[in-house]
Amino acid sequence: MEDKRLDLTNPAASRQVGSYGAGLNEADPPEKGIAKRKRAAKKIVKPGSRTSFYYPAGPKKIKKKPSKILARPNKFQRNLHRVDEVSGGETKERAAVEDILAEIEKNDKIEQLGEKEKSAEKKEAAAFKKTPPSYTAPVRMYRRIALFFTLATLVILAAALYFSLSKAEIFITPKKFKVNAEFNVTVEKVPLSENGVTGSAAEILTEDSLDYEIEGEGEIKEGIAEGEVIITNETAQNQTLVQTTRLLAEGGVLFHLSDREMVPAYGSVKARIYADKPGETGDIGPTKFTIPGLSAALQRKIYATSDKATSGGKKTLKVASANDISKAKALLKEKIISAAKEQAAGSLNEKTGLVFLSEVTDEKVDAKAGDEKEKINVYMKIKVLAVIYDKEAIKKSADEKIKLVVPAERNLRSVLYDEIKFNLVRYDAESGSAVLKVGVPAETVLKDDVDILNKDNLVGMKKSQAIDYLKNFDEIEDAQIKLRPFFLNRLPSIAERIKIIIQ
Secondary structure (H helix, E strand, O other): OOOEEEEEHHHHHHHHHHHHHOOOOOOOOOOOOHHHHHHHHOOOOOOOOOEEEEEOOOOOOOOOOOOOOOOOHHHHHHEEEEEEEEHHHOOOHHHHHHHHHHHHHHHHHHHHHHHHHHHHHHHHHHHHHHHOOOOHHHHHHHHHHHHHHHHHHHHHHHHHHHHHHHHHEEEEEOOOEEEEEEEEEEEEEEOOOOOEEEEEEEEEEEEEEEEEEEEOOOEEOOOEEEEEEEEEOOOOEEEEOOOOOOEEEEEEOEEEEOEEEOOOOOEEEEEEEEEOOOOOOHHOOEEEEEEOOOOOHHHHHEEOOOOOOOOOEEEEEEOOHHHHHHHHHHHHHHHHHHHHHHHHHHHHHHHHHEEEEEEEEEEEOOOOOEEEOOOOEEEEEEEEEEEEEEEEHHHEEEHHHHHOOOOEEEEEEEEEEHEEEEEEEEOOOOOOOEEEEEEEEEEEOOOOOOOHHHHOOOOOOEEEHHHHHHHHHOOOOEEEEEEEOOOOOOOOOOHHEEEEEEE
């Protein structure tokens, strides 16, 4: 029987089988693809096959790995089928060869894949031993995610703190506007009328005089010295002394009586005197005077004395002005009213008040504007009405009346009780009652709910802009803003977080 085994050592057979297994052309040298031919030589033909391969070293069976890749017929194999169809007699043999070559090619690919997988595993194991597994990319991603959520949390927390902690206090110093309420009250011992208050009224008539020194620098001139003396009569008969009667001072300075005087028996009178000659010699101190016109015996019993020095021999004359005269009158009036108040003060207590209403009934002034004088002498007679009233009753009436005149957009700040003014309407001396017109002033300020203080107009505004906005209104004198936390520069965006305080 003919041995149909193919000897792969034969170059022709080796080239034929190698070309089938390695995909080589017949013109290619046999050395190309030697490794594959070696592996192909070790394959054993399936049991029952008539054809087998052997290698000079002898056939060696190898375990066949399970197929993982299905072999696809290449171009050469397709051409081989065509050859088989032509050759006819060798068709079966070529089919067997084709099956073997396909199996060889399939097994080669499986082995190549296995070797690549082993090589990759070895490299991975070696790299793992040298360098621990790196998780840089995932760690960076996780860090970025954590950072994003941290920043988002901080932003939300900051927003929550802003809305919960941001506050604004606006301190408004409003301009004070005065309002005045007027009403009548009847002061009587037993109040019977609707507007009556407990009290009493009494009229006092008083008079007085005042010497007022003219203001400014004057001119020094000689004048006639004047003074006042007390003339004493120690005889049993009245003694009449005519005007210009001579009075001789102990120092030898001669004076005259200014007016005619009658000195009663065993009595005395006050009299005005003036010096006989102008000049500084007439200015003398307190002394005793004799009356040369009387007999020597009467001169010892009728005489004059002075308690104060005479003056006017040397004068600083000034020009009186209308202002000087007005001041002299005002000072005298105040002096008279003060004396009347002291007189009525004994009837006052903590619950009562005192009103003085005065009327000048007579006045005299010894100078007019432009006169050269050293002093201005003023005389005044005043009728003073002293009204004692219940202070609490007046305050209660004032509070009720003042509320009626306060504008709707303003609040009552304070009632100025110390500035209440009284005017006399009517006085009844018989009943001791008086009707007074009372004027009560009060201070008012803006309400905090007026339109110009609307919080909705201020939300979100810068601090400086809000201050300028508020100061622009005539009703506001000053505005200050306190923000919390301190680093904020804008008012809260929620009106409820803004508080307005009227100072």
